[in-house]
Amino acid sequence: MEIVNLILSALSQGMLYAPMAMGVFIAFKILNTPDLTIDGSLVFGMTVCAVVTIAGHPVLALVAGTAAGAVAGLITGLQQTKLQINAILAGILTMTGLYTVNYMVLGGQANLYLQHAELNESGSEVFVSSNTIYKMFASLFPSWDNTVAVLVLTALLVAAVAALLCVFFKTRPGMAIRATGDNEEMVRSSSINADMSRVLGIMIANALVALSGSLLCQQQRYADLNSGSGMLVVGLASVIIGQVLFGKRSVTLGVISAVAGSTVYRLILQFAYKINMPSYAVKLLSACIVALALSLPLLRRKWSLHKARTAARKEGSV
Amino acid sequence: MNSKAQLTITHLTKKFEANSVNEKTALLDFNLEVQKGDFITILGSNGAGKSTLFNAILGKFLPDKGSILLDGEDITYEKDYKRALNIGCLYQNPMRGTAPNMTIEENLALAYTRKSTHRFFAVNKKDSAYFRELLASLDLGLEDRMKTKMGLLSGGQRQAAALLMATIAKPKLLLLDEHTAALDPATAEKVLRITRSIISERGLTALMITHNMEQALAFGNRTIMMDSGRLVLDVRDEERAAMTPQKLVELFSRSARQALSDRTQLSVS
Numbered sequence: 001m002e003i004v005n006l007i008l009s010a011l012s013q014g015m016l017y018a019p020m021a022m023g024v025f026i027a028f029k030i031l032n033t034p035d036l037t038i039d040g041s042l043v044f045g046m047t048v049c050a051v052v053t054i055a056g057h058p059v060l061a062l063v064a065g066t067a068a069g070a071v072a073g074l075i076t077g078l079q080q081t082k083l084q085i086n087a088i089l090a091g092i093l094t095m096t097g098l099y100t101v102n103y104m105v106l107g108g109q110a111n112l113y114l115q116h117a118e119l120n121e122s123g124s125e126v127f128v129s130s131n132t133i134y135k136m137f138a139s140l141f142p143s144w145d146n147t148v149a150v151l152v153l154t155a156l157l158v159a160a161v162a163a164l165l166c167v168f169f170k171t172r173p174g175m176a177i178r179a180t181g182d183n184e185e186m187v188r189s190s191s192i193n194a195d196m197s198r199v200l201g202i203m204i205a206n207a208l209v210a211l212s213g214s215l216l217c218q219q220q221r222y223a224d225l226n227s228g229s230g231m232l233v234v235g236l237a238s239v240i241i242g243q244v245l246f247g248k249r250s251v252t253l254g255v256i257s258a259v260a261g262s263t264v265y266r267l268i269l270q271f272a273y274k275i276n277m278p279s280y281a282v283k284l285l286s287a288c289i290v291a292l293a294l295s296l297p298l299l300r301r302k303w304s305l306h307k308a309r310t311a312a313r314k315e316g317s318v
Numbered sequence: 319m320n321s322k323a324q325l326t327i328t329h330l331t332k333k334f335e336a337n338s339v340n341e342k343t344a345l346l347d348f349n350l351e352v353q354k355g356d357f358i359t360i361l362g363s364n365g366a367g368k369s370t371l372f373n374a375i376l377g378k379f380l381p382d383k384g385s386i387l388l389d390g391e392d393i394t395y396e397k398d399y400k401r402a403l404n405i406g407c408l409y410q411n412p413m414r415g416t417a418p419n420m421t422i423e424e425n426l427a428l429a430y431t432r433k434s435t436h437r438f439f440a441v442n443k444k445d446s447a448y449f450r451e452l453l454a455s456l457d458l459g460l461e462d463r464m465k466t467k468m469g470l471l472s473g474g475q476r477q478a479a480a481l482l483m484a485t486i487a488k489p490k491l492l493l494l495d496e497h498t499a500a501l502d503p504a505t506a507e508k509v510l511r512i513t514r515s516i517i518s519e520r521g522l523t524a525l526m527i528t529h530n531m532e533q534a535l536a537f538g539n540r541t542i543m544m545d546s547g548r549l550v551l552d553v554r555d556e557e558r559a560a561m562t563p564q565k566l567v568e569l570f571s572r573s574a575r576q577a578l579s580d581r582t583q584l585s586v587s
Contacts, residue, residue, distance in 0.1 A: 172431050172440040175420075179428055182417035186425075189415065190483070191402040191432040 005147070010270040012151035014263030016215050017234065018158045021242070021262040022165060023069075023208035024235030025254055030169075031201045032181040033080070036091030036232060038209050040098035041072040043228035045210025047105040050112050050223035058132045062214045069210020070203045072098060077199030095228075102225055111224040114217070132218035150219055161211070162259060165204075166252045177201040178251060209235070230283045237286045238262040240293040265289075323387070324523040325352040325491055330374060330384035332547075344370035345381070346547040352491075352525070357517055357538030360527045361570065367547035368527045372493050377401045389490050403432055406484030408477070408497040415480030418469030422460060422479055423449060425468050429483035452482055456512055474505035478512055485516050492517065494526040510537070531563035531570070543570065 020042060027035035049065030072094055079090035106112045114130040129135075137153045138146060168174040179187045180197040187194040209231075217223045242261025246253050269282060277285070330348040335341050344367045352358060362368045374381050377398035385394045393401050408415055416425050426449045427440045434445070446464065453461040456478050460471075468476060477497060485492060494513065498506035514537060517524050528534050534541050541558060543551035543566075551569055553561055 170439050170441065172428070172436055175424060175428055175440045179417045179420060179424075182419045183414075185414055186417050186483075187428070188399045189402050189407060190429045191399055191487075192428070193399050 006270050006274065007267070008145075008147045008151060010266040011263055012147055012154060012219075013269075014266040015151060015154040015158050015259075016219060017212055017238065017266070018154075018259040018262040019161060019208040019215070020212035020231065020235050021238035021258040022162065022255055023205040023212070024232065025239045025242075025258040026165075026177075026201060026208070027205040028236065029239065029248075029254060030178055030181050030251065031198065031205070033087045033198070033202070034091070035073075035076060035202060035205060036088060037072050037076040037094045037098075037202070037206055038091075038232045038235060039228040039230070040095035040102070041069040041206040041209045041228075042213040042216075042231045043102050043223075043225060044068045044072050044098050044105075045213030046217040046223040046227065047102045047112070047225075048210075049214035049217045050114060051105055053114050053132060053218060054112070054116050054130050056116075056131065058130070058136065058218065061218070062133065062211065065214030065217070066207045066211045069213070070207040072210070073203035073206030074199060076206070077202040080202070081195035081198055099225070106223060106225065110226070111222055113222045115221075129221060132221070134218055154215060154219075157215070158259060161208070162255050165255050169251045169255075173197070173200065177204075230286065233283070233286045233290055234265070237289045237293075238265045240290060241265055241268075244293065322354050323351050324354040324356070324389055325350070325375070326385075326387040327351075327371075327375075328385050328387075330371075330381050330386065332370060332374060332379070332381045336382070343547050345374065345384075348384070348544075348547060348549060350542070350549060352523060354523055355521055356540055357522075357524045358526070358540045358542060359534040359538045360525060360542055360544060361529070361531070361534050361551075361566070362527075362544035363570075366544040368544055369495055370547070371544070372407070372495050372525070372527070375401075375491070375493065376405060376407055403487070404490040405493065406487070406489035406491070407493040408480055408484050408495065410496045410499045412473045412477040412480060412500065415483060416468045416476055419467060421465050421467055422453070422471075423464040425479065426452070426483060426486060430486045433487040452486070453479075456482070458508075472505075474501050474509060477501060477509050481509065481513060481516065485520065485522065488520065490523065492522050492524040494524060496527050496529065499529070531566045534566065535561055535563060541566075 020038070024038060027033055027038070045065035045068055048068040049061045052061035052064045076090050076094045079085040079093065080087050083090075085093070103110075114132065115127045116130055117125050118128045120126050134150055134153060138144065138149045141149060144152075169178060176187060176192045176194075176197045177200060179190075179192075180194050180201065184194045187197060213228075216227070238261040239258050240261070241264050242257030242259070243254075245260060245264065246257035248254060269285075272281075272285065273279070327348060327350045330345050331343075332345040333341055333343050348367070348371065360368050360371075373379060375386060377393070377396060377400075380395060385392060387393070388401070388404060417428075420428075423441055423446060427445060430445060430449070431440055437445070450461045450464065453464065458475055458478055460475060460479065468479065471479065477500075481497070497513070498509050501509060510533070513526075516522070524538070526537060528537075535558070539558075540552070540554040541561070542549055542553075
């Protein structure tokens with residue numbers, strides 16, 4: 001039973017972070033652009049979602065959080081294209097600036113719980129937890145376990161978003177974004193505004209990341225200013241794991257493998273926790289996974305070169 | 319000005335790194351009028367300004383002086399991607415014209431939809447049937463590999479596909495910048511043959527840069543020669559028919575010598 005709970009928990013975590021993995025996939029793999037805005041836009045989605053949720057609009061909060069991410073992406077995209085700032089630096093600038101913005105959105109504090117003051121029957125003020133989409137969904141299926149409810153609702157949302165993305169990348173604007181990451185000159189030669197494609201792509205990527213932030217916010221019932229650090233590496237690890245599992249043949253497969261990668265990544269973490277890995281070791285583990293996966297093709301090539309060389313030497317000495 | 323002119327370039331001047339020791343005059347008061355349906359071959363030594371001329375027409379940079387009119391419309395200051403609606407271009411490097419990680423079909427679709435009415439999906443049955451027809455006309459067997467990624471094709475196949483992409487939206491002007499120079503002789507000839515048939519079938523107006531004197535005379539209806547950013551030779555009709563590669567080489571080296579002596583004089587004075 002414990003193992004079932006472990007897997008369920010990993011699956012729901014994987015689904016919550018799946019939009020982020022899709023966002024990282026779009027920025028890093030489709031647009032071929034290292035976008036460091038991601039750490040900031042995840043928190044931006046979280047903080048905006050928290051504020052709107054507390055105001056009593058849980059569904060609108062998800063939309064607002066996602067839109068906030070798009071705005072962050074817009075700012076990074078404009079820096080990259082109109083101001084010709086190096087892509088990595090543009091992302092770092094937005095991410096750094098967003099820290100202040102997020103602090104302000106949370107009303108000058110580092111974290112915010114999804115609760116608001118209400119008067120009870122006796123007329124005294126009490127804090128009640130704000131309504132979220134997960135609360136609404138759980139009330140429809142009262143017999144369900146909470147983890148299962150979270151998993152089902154998030155998985156449905158992720159499936160819808162993934163389907164939408166796959167369709168979008170087959171339309172002309174979507175295909176223009178793919179081509180912009182592949183050969184920008186060809187895009188311009190086809191009379192497409194490559195700058196606009198790039199900005200649009202980065203906006204979509206960060207909107208997805210912020211959607212993850214919004215979902216996390218409603219699921220964990222609070223927003224935390226520091227929850228974004230290292231998220232880019234987590235997203236990259238998910239994308240790379242997905243690529244190892246599914247290959248990199250098409251965009252549709254890429255979107256699906258990002259979702260799968262996110263889930264497998266969480267499974268790995270859950271089992272690492274199970275064998276008593278301390279939670280602070282997560283980031284080191286993630287960084288190592290990414291570094292190893294990125295260098296694997298080169299190491300493999302060097303190894304085969306080494307083998308060929310020793311074989312040739314042996315032959316020569318005979 | 320002639321009403322039939324497809325491209326009119328007047329007083330086009332471009333200096334790179336102006337007012338510095340590295341100042342280089344790439345185009346100097348360059349004038350050219352291209353009639354609709356003209357297929358002009360362009361000769362000139364390295365650094366004569368041929369590619370700079372193309373880049374100016376394509377809008378890769380803005381000229382210091384002069385104007386460029388395409389089909390009567392002033393495009394001198396128009397953005398590069400907007401000009402691309404009516405100008406197709408092919409470079410020496412086959413990699414430049416195509417997106418390697420997208421399929422042949424997707425590449426053609428992006429190039430095609432710049433003018434055709436958009437359908438919801440960029441790749442659809444009706445357009446694909448048309449692309450298949452076009453690819454079949456290349457006679458390279460590409461029509462059966464429409465789902466193949468562009469990066470898997472050979473240089474010649476990629477260049478032929480890029481040629482289709484450059485001409486698929488019926489451009490008012492086609493620019494060919496030594497587009498067969500990086501290919502092996504047999505492939506180069508095949509791509510040239512395809513180029514010639516596409517240009518004549520569609521009645522395209524085209525400019526082609528080449529270093530091959532025979533090619534310069536064998537293709538098109540007019541040949542010009544550039545040197546130091548200027549037009550130094552312009553032959554057509556009977557004069558061109560009487561021209562031989564040997565005479566061209568002579569003219570070519572004479573203009574090069576002239577340029578050399580100009581420079582020597584400059585450095586002496």
